[in-house]
Amino acid sequence: MTPAALRHLGKRDPVMRALIRRVGPCTMRIRRTWSPFQSLVRAVVYQQLHGRAAAAIFERLVALFGSDGFPTPEQVLAMSPRRMRKAGLSRAKVRAIKDIARKAAEGTIPTRRAVVRLADDEIITRLTEARGVGRWTVEMMLMFTLGRPDVLPVDDYGVRYGYRMAYGLKALPTPKALMEFGERWRPHRTTASWYLWRAAEQARAAALKPRAAAKSAAGKRAAKRGTELVR
Numbered sequence: 001m002t003p004a005a006l007r008h009l010g011k012r013d014p015v016m017r018a019l020i021r022r023v024g025p026c027t028m029r030i031r032r033t034w035s036p037f038q039s040l041v042r043a044v045v046y047q048q049l050h051g052r053a054a055a056a057i058f059e060r061l062v063a064l065f066g067s068d069g070f071p072t073p074e075q076v077l078a079m080s081p082r083r084m085r086k087a088g089l090s091r092a093k094v095r096a097i098k099d100i101a102r103k104a105a106e107g108t109i110p111t112r113r114a115v116v117r118l119a120d121d122e123i124i125t126r127l128t129e130a131r132g133v134g135r136w137t138v139e140m141m142l143m144f145t146l147g148r149p150d151v152l153p154v155d156d157y158g159v160r161y162g163y164r165m166a167y168g169l170k171a172l173p174t175p176k177a178l179m180e181f182g183e184r185w186r187p188h189r190t191t192a193s194w195y196l197w198r199a200a201e202q203a204r205a206a207a208l209k210p211r212a213a214a215k216s217a218a219g220k221r222a223a224k225r226g227t228e229l230v231r
Contacts, residue, residue: 004188005026005149005188005191006020006026006191008185008188009185009188009191009192009195012184012185013184013185015166015167016166016185016192016195019166019195019196019198019199020195022202023195023198023199023202026191026194026195028143028144028190028191028194029144030144030145030146030147031144031145032145032146032147034112034145035070035111035112035115036104036109036110036111036112036115036123036127036141036145037073037100037101037104037109037111038070039141039144039145040100040109040127040130040133040137040138040141041061041076041097041100041101042058043133043137043140043141044093044096044097044100044132044133044137045057045058045061045089045093045097046058047093047132056088057087057088057089060087060088061084061087061088061089063087064079064083064084064087065079073100073101073102073104073105074101074105076097076098076100076101077098077101077102077105081094081095081098084097092132093132095131095132096130096131096132096133097132099130099131099132100130100131100132100133103129103130108126108129108130109126109127109130110123110126115146116146120142120148120150120151123138123141123142123146124138124139124142127141135155136153136155136156139151139153139156140153143190143193148190149187149188149189149190149191150186150187150188150189150190151189151190151193152178152179152182152185152189152190152192152193153193154175154176154178154179154182155175156193157172158196158197158200159178159193159196159197159200160172160173160175160178161200161203162195162196162197162198162199162200162201162203163178163181163196163199165199165200165202165203166196166199
């Protein structure tokens with residue numbers, strides 16, 4: 001993200017300014033070579049799975065279509081559901097991926113070249129017509145595939161939790177409250193979201209430290225007792 005985004009956020013919001021200083025530069029990576037179709041298929045594969053398991057299934061799915069790279073929508077439509085299931089996909093995910101392919105072939109889901117001319121809201125409206133694709137999924141695509149600078153996924157738990165911890169709240173903000181507060185971050189809400197994710201990570205790491213210290217201390221006490229018994 002650009003230095004201008006950091007300057008804007010720091011100027012408009014002192015808490016965000018402190019968070020930026022604590023975290024450091026924004027290192028968000030954008031997959032600009034991916035198409036909306038590829039991004040949505042990957043998102044469906046990864047739903048409700050841990051990263052490694054999802055990555056393995058995604059690789060097996062792509063491998064079904066040979067060595068020519070990611071399949072086309074037409075290739076996905078021609079593939080039998082039974083073979084796709086053998087890659088590790090659930091029936092629901094196979095149906096969702098088939099519907100995504102169908103809508104990509106029809107043009108409802110735009111190509112990478114066409115999508116750059118569409119506004120964020122229009123992309124969300126069109127892509128959420130596909131089975132298994134919700135607003136959050138499209139927002140992740142807007143951020144991490146298209147590099148859109150002003151996306152605030154207010155339903156994302158990590159963003160809400162990071163906001164709570166960074167701003168010292170007792171409870172998670174409602175999506176509506178976060179959306180209203182986030183108006184001050186425009187037009188750089190994507191960068192603000194990235195820093196809220198980092199705030200959530202830091203809070204979780206800080207919470208684990210006392211547990212780790214207590215576990216280490218308990219281990220030392222147990223070892224000491226064992227040594228005394230040996231004596």
